[in-house]
Amino acid sequence: MANIKDIAKKAGVSVTTVSRVLNNHPYVSEGKRKAVLLAIEESNYQRNINAVHLSKGETLLIGVVVPFTNHPYFGLLVEGIANEAMKNNYKLVLFQTNYEADREIEALKMLQYKQIDSLIICSRICGWEIINQFTEYGPIVLCEDARNHNVSSTFIDHYISFTNALEYLHNKGHYKVGYCIGRKSGSSSRQRGKAYADFLSRINERYNEEYIFYECLNFEHGEDVVRRLSSMDNPPTALLVTNDIAAAGIVTSCREIGIRIPDDLAIMGFDNQPISKIMHITTLEIPLVQMGRNLLLQALDGEKHTHEEISVKLIERQTV
């Protein structure tokens, strides 16, 4: 296989010129550029791209941290990230963390060791004391409100959107309102928990731990929720479900056992996934694909830290 010296010799130029052509450097005459490209073509030259990147200090790889690769919420986010990456000739290195801190730290270390150019964290498990140790090594972009930190972020205001959803249910006559959420900790869960507590105290309702359902991520979790609901003496009359897939699972399980929606139980989803449209689920639309695109562009933007709040929209259908 021809190396860079062979190419230079064949093209009648210096090794530096070949390197400049390979790296799209300016200040190479058109004649020399063509001679190099011809020599490369004729000798079937294989660049060692790692070496090229090493000299340029970039990998054209963007790291993406997700807790699960196989969840529709992260599916839409990654779809947006992947589409925008494709357009800009970047590839994604995928980190599935299962919400284990060590996995997230591995991703941060790949940024530290320059194996990726920047890192997008779609849902964070590590505390800021850890993230902050890595911000000097390259752009870190988060999908949460991170305006006070040395990173970029694209986010929705979970406190306000949760409050609006709760008020909507209350205006429809519900005061026994519960909610279903993915995990107990995490910044969005905390914001939503606060919105819920503030809502209850505004409408003078007692906090009832039974009304909160954790680990509610997938279609199949709907079954558990409905089983628990049917065993309650005083069940909620409305549920806010923080993702549409779980909401669809709840609606389906309710149908199975004759709980009428919305008469016996009102259901409000989140995201506006395709399944919510078909199943006529009232939901809060979160433009996840657009958010994914934005995250990728912020990752490419490098040094400049930007923060963009994305607004959500209520989609009224038939489950409230």
Place this chain on the structure above:
Amino acid sequence: MANIKDIAKKAGVSVTTVSRVLNNHPYVSEGKRKAVLLAIEESNYQRNINAVHLSKGETLLIGVVVPFTNHPYFGLLVEGIANEAMKNNYKLVLFQTNYEADREIEALKMLQYKQIDSLIICSRICGWEIINQFTEYGPIVLCEDARNHNVSSTFIDHYISFTNALEYLHNKGHYKVGYCIGRKSGSSSRQRGKAYADFLSRINERYNEEYIFYECLNFEHGEDVVRRLSSMDNPPTALLVTNDIAAAGIVTSCREIGIRIPDDLAIMGFDNQPISKIMHITTLEIPLVQMGRNLLLQALDGEKHTHEEISVKLIERQTV
């Protein structure tokens, strides 16, 4: 930041010894190894991992080609791949092709240029004449029967599984059977098309183009299928749907407009996704997570080409 020379000086050893320690080379005395590790720790030395990989010729990255990042079928495959990669300390570089050949070629070129150690193609768009040009550069693993090629593969026999599904429907009294599939071309579509044609000629039924529904990938496509069905003078009495999500969409849309399942229309899915369990959809179980794990292990296996056929299982529920 300390470089390798600083470390060598600090540890009182040669640069070669430091490099050997970094690369887990044998023949380094325990005393020297400890001195190097201590010097590294004390000087907060940042290895340039790309340089390390360059010298070892490996990246610890495995490429994964999928047509869509956001589809439950590929979601489960990638989940299996990602879990096994995590265990083995490999990371995934994700290529979303949208079934565009150029995107797949980009992935193959990353293998050629040693930017990834091996490549898993979950669903192929390029012809073998292209794939074959890249098999010399590193392990390529396919999720289709590729026993005659210079690659590894994990696959199911689509001809036999489709035939079995069709015969099952026929034994239940159906002879007007149609099917829904993702794309017209592709090796699995061809095998299934052949199984369908052979089935029809076995039961002496005429081939009816109207009974085949393409581009049937997602929940929302169920609506289109049901709309087309309701406009037919002589609709099929049973549908084989090559993925459960689309099957769930069809079942949901049928409910909407009063088509009774299985009385008016029998539905049989594929994959045994969680949604099929909740919605009681009869389906052929394909162990996608297990297949994903296998694909990753084959990718790590390097030179040795192996081929593993995975068997499917009929799960009888309530839609046939």
